[in-house]
Amino acid sequence: MKPLSQLAAEQALSVRVVLTDIDDTITTDGMLTASAYASLEALHRAGFIVVPVTGRPAGWCDHIARMWPVDAVVGENGAFYFRYDRENKRMHQHFWATPEELRLNRQKLNDIEREVLASVQGSALASDQSYRIADLAIDFCEDVPALPEAEVDRIVSIFERAGAQAKVSSIHVNGWFGAYDKLSMAKTLLSDVFKIDWDTAREQVIYAGDSPNDEPMFAAFPLSVGVANVHALAHRLKNKPTYITHGHSGEGFAELASILLKATSQRSPARV
Known part of the structure; x- marks a missing residue:
């Protein structure tokens, strides 16, 4: 992993789309800081397509798509994308599975939930599970003491x-x-909505990103960054990601945003 400071200006200039994990990439110790959120907004206003790609649940993603300065959100590790049409006040949702597949999958996930909680002492159902549609999230350090x-x-x-x-x-x-x-x-999402x-x-x-569930993205994109x-x-x-920031979590994301904004400040007019 090379220091992000080594990202060439011409590579930064080629970037049109910023995809980013949320937990411990934009957030810091579970908090969305002012500097990280401001970086999202600055990227969006500068004309970048900004899309969080997260393991967080559908309920959170509805809020993020509506209220954050983003163009769409991919949630539950790829189970869906949500895109809010602000002009027409309409939420567009695209799911990988059909409603019937989701129903059947939930039955199997319920069995796994019972086995995990009975077998792994100290584990817990994630506090955001009730807002999930397609997956099962087991907490190992967010709201419980960290498991080995x-x-x-x-x-x-x-x-x-x-x-x-x-x-x-x-x-x-x-x-x-x-x-x-x-x-x-x-x-x-990139193909259907943005024609990329x-x-x-x-x-x-x-x-x-920052963790193993980001690995498919690190492997796929030559321009990948780990906070x-x-x-x-x-x-x-x-x-592993190609580059790594000096700052941790939200500070690292702000570091990335600053480099992109500096390199592209003359590329295109900002959004209003």
Whole structure:
């Protein structure tokens, strides 16, 4: 991982789209700081397409799509994207699975939930689970004392034995049924909504993240950035980000935004 300061100006100038994780990438210790939020708004006003790509639930993503300075949001690790049409006051939702598939998957996830909570002492259902549609989130350090890494691995193995996918974020193990992840839904969103094909995306998209559930994005985009706290989970990553910030969490995201804004300040007029 190279210092973000080594990102060439011509590469920064090529960026049209900023995709970013939320937890511990935009937020810091669970808080959305003024500087990180201001960086989102500055990028949006400067004409970048800004899209959070998160493991957080549908209920949160409805709020984010409506009220944050973003163009869309991918949620529950790729289960859907939401895009709010501000002019017509309409929320557009696209789900990977059908309603019937979601219903059947929830039954299987309920079985996994019971097994995890009975088998892994100290684990808990994520506090945002009631706002989720497609996945199951098990808390291992957000609102509970941090579990040993071996116990996190046990949670992952329970999901996988049941045939589910499982990804570790900085706070949760998220599991679901379906052949999707953050990358597959991000690609769908870029193509469907913004008419950006994959070859173009690899040249125009930069992705920021901090944890193993960001790995598909780190692997796919040559311009990928880990905020400094990615070091804590780097041993879980086969595919690491190309660049790393000096600052942790929201400070690291603000660092990335500053570099992009500086490089592109003369490229196009800001939004009003």
